[in-house]
Amino acid sequence: MLPNDLFAQLSWASALRLRYTPEVLPHFEDWSCQVRAKLSELLRADLWPKGPLSVKIQGREEGDGFTRDRIEFEAGPLFSGAAYLLIPKERKGPVPGILCLHGHGGYMAGKDMVAAPTETHPIARECAAALNYGYGVQLAQAGYVTFSPDAFNFGERLLEKHRWTEKHVCNDYFVDLMLYGYNLMGITVGTNLRLIDYLTTRPEVCADRIGCVGLSYGGIQAVFTQAMDPRIRAGVVSGALHNMATQSSESGGGGICGAQIVPGLLEWFDFDDLAISLAPRPVLYELMQQDGCFDFQRCRKIHEKVAGVYQSLGVPDRTGLDTPDTDHRYSGKDVPAFFGKYL
Ligand SMILES: [Zn+2]
Secondary structure (H helix, E strand, O other): OOOOOHHHHHHHHOOOOOOOOOOHHHHHHHHHHHHHHHHHOOOOOHHHOOOOEEEEEEEEEEEEOOEEEEEEOOOHHHHOOOEEEEEEOOOOEEEEEEEOOOOOOOOHHHHHHHOOOOOOOHHHHHHHHHOOOOOHHHHOOOOOOEEEEEEOOOOOOOOHHHOOOOOOOOHHHHHHHHOOOOHHHHHHHHHHHHHHHHHHHOOOOEEEEEEEEEEOOHHHHHHHHHOOOOOEEEEEEEEEOOHHOOOOOOHOOOOOOOOOOOOOOHOOOOHHHHHHHHHOOOEEEEOOOOOOOOOOHHHHHHHHHHHHHHHHHOOHEEEEEEEOOOOOOOOOHHHHHHHHHHO
């Protein structure tokens, strides 16, 4: 029989060849570049589409203080989809643009939870209300252009038969696409980067003032996307800072699924190392004290480690921490001040 602590043993023995250690500090920038290069290999960036996305604007709605454009983008079947671009009505010239990444949610609801289009399934509204997912709307009302796409195998990037499915389908997509060399996080991050290309071409957006924000799986997307794209100047990672080696359900964590797994990740680094690699760029973390998905005390220790690196780099104020006394849910309390200062 396999020992019951098999995954703990694997975690202790994982190679983590590029893990952050204090010895990295004197050449921190070289280290973060090495992390980006290796992550690019693991995400299979060699399979990403080259060149800009083909983009069409398909409809506009009026919101409370903003307009909501539906953007459809196309770069082959895996890298196509739709996103909502929310543009504040009261603007004096170009403003910062923020990529707003959705979490897992129920029914694979996707971007509708974040951007709240008028026509959607009730479950998207229920998830948005329960977890305060509406940061795409909230930040547009605060004066930012927000851009909310679907991740791969969520929202409109599902097979038609799975739209609003009650099944958890990530692992099926993960297994089937591995046959072709793709991993789901790689497809999602590759698309996010091309969407930032587009966002920077919009006349309403300051191309050098790009931020990103996400709750839960959206926070995980945010770390991977920022680790790959230095154009993102500041980020908010809500309910997502963790360590993958201890998060799998057999290791006693809250579990991970195919949408988050990057094959071979722990041979090189863990998720917290990717978070550290974002320094010295400003990143605000939210950790919920009653989080049912991530262990609060464990995550707070990880943030202490991240904050220690910012301290060592001489920029302690560039990482913030909000610890609301709630379950797994976006807080947003410190977000307007954070983006106001750093974007
Ligand atoms: Zn999943």
